[in-house]
Amino acid sequence: RRRIFSGIKPSGHLTLGNYLGAVRRWVQEDQYNADALFCVVDLHALTVEHDPARVRRLTRQAATLLLAAGLDPERCTLFVQSHVDEHARLSYLMECTATDGEMRRMIQYKEKAARERSSGTSVRLSLLTYPALMAADILAYGTHEVPVGDDQTQHVELARDLAQRFNQRYGPVFTVPRATNPRVSARVMDLQDPTSKMGKSHAETAGIVYLLDEPEAVRKKIMRAVTDSGTEVRYDRTAQPGVANLLDVLASCTDGKPEVLAGEFTSYGALKKATAEAVLELLRPVRARHAELCADPSYVEGVLRTGAERARGLARPRVDEAYAAIGLLPPA
Numbered sequence: 001r002r003r004i005f006s007g008i009k010p011s012g013h014l015t016l017g018n019y020l021g022a023v024r025r026w027v028q029e030d031q032y033n034a035d036a037l038f039c040v041v042d043l044h045a046l047t048v049e050h051d052p053a054r055v056r057r058l059t060r061q062a063a064t065l066l067l068a069a070g071l072d073p074e075r076c077t078l079f080v081q082s083h084v085d086e087h088a089r090l091s092y093l094m095e096c097t098a099t100d101g102e103m104r105r106m107i108q109y110k111e112k113a114a115r116e117r118s119s120g121t122s123v124r125l126s127l128l129t130y131p132a133l134m135a136a137d138i139l140a141y142g143t144h145e146v147p148v149g150d151d152q153t154q155h156v157e158l159a160r161d162l163a164q165r166f167n168q169r170y171g172p173v174f175t176v177p178r179a180t181n182p183r184v185s186a187r188v189m190d191l192q193d194p195t196s197k198m199g200k201s202h203a204e205t206a207g208i209v210y211l212l213d214e215p216e217a218v219r220k221k222i223m224r225a226v227t228d229s230g231t232e233v234r235y236d237r238t239a240q241p242g243v244a245n246l247l248d249v250l251a252s253c254t255d256g257k258p259e260v261l262a263g264e265f266t267s268y269g270a271l272k273k274a275t276a277e278a279v280l281e282l283l284r285p286v287r288a289r290h291a292e293l294c295a296d297p298s299y300v301e302g303v304l305r306t307g308a309e310r311a312r313g314l315a316r317p318r319v320d321e322a323y324a325a326i327g328l329l330p331p332a
């Protein structure tokens with residue numbers, strides 16, 4: 001059976017971008033059509049300045065929200081990355097397979113390193129080596145497909161290269177994975193800065209819709225979204241990025257086409273109102289289920305315990321095989 005792996009980092013509260021770009025497809029398609037593993041990748045949250053208590057809290061919250069969004073532990077495997085040692089074990093072998101130049105070319109590294117530096121913080125080495133750990137996350141499970149928003153495509157391509165290189169040098173241990181992007185909303189943009197993507201770890205929150213925002217806050221953020229000069233509603237990502245983003249979000253929420261929707265609105269205000277209502281409609285059941293699950297933390301813990309056990313069982317033999325193949329003496 002086709003195997004799918006995808007992850008989400010507890011680096012902030014989950015956003016509409018995470019939901020439309022990744023989580024919704026995990027819930028609606030992947031868990032039904034494949035042997036799917038979903039992971040709260042907490043080790044990745046340590047690559048920039050972090051607060052330990054916050055990471056712990058956000059890890060639990062992310063897992064709870066994924067269940068609230070509709071992941072069904074009977075159909076898929078949900079777990080926390082640091083609960084399965086194989087990720088860190090394999091990451092080291094990936095660092096020994098990748099080159100320094102490959103890592104430095106990653107767009108996310110360049111962007112995030114620049115952000116850290118400009119805020120006066122030193123850049124952690126793990127921010128550079130992050131894609132090695134991400135390759136390990138994927139390759140440990142013999143993953144065929146990695147459903148991600150298009151900001152992660154470059155990292156998945158690196159994981160492909162590393163799998164091929166390892167296999168060529170040391171023997172056929174890894175399945176070569178590929179990234180798959182959602183049909184629409186592969187990249188939801190920040191409502192205040194529609195040329196940069198909505199990201200949960202960004203400091204400026206006015207343009208970010210969080211899944212757990214109060215409905216009034218969601219409405220306000222969308223009504224205040226930056227649009228473009230002009231009044232005509234057209235779908236043009238380059239000339240009118242703000243309007244195009246709203247059309248993309250609306251299309252994604254209502255299963256419509258942005259080009260077609262553009263013709264249905266004669267003012268930006270009407271487009272914003274429709275978008276806000278569509279987003280609220282989409283989030284309402286998720287918020288409600290989240291509140292229920294928060295009242296039952298032992299359920300969530302149980303899911304994560306079972307998930308980690310299954311994940312360990314899947315990853316262990318392949319990582320052992322990689323250790324042996326690369327030249328490490330297996331323990332007697």
Ligand code: ATP
Binds near residue numbers: 009147202
């Ligand atoms: P951070 O700012 O810490 O990088 P993030 O919001 O980018 O957080 P990630 O945990 O890096 O979230 O990514 C989780 C998943 O959500 C990935 O599949 C990623 O491609 C997707 N994703 C993140 N942001 C967006 C977005 N704005 N639009 C569409 N998909 C997104």
Ligand code: MG
Binds near residue numbers: 151199
């Ligand atoms: Mg990201």
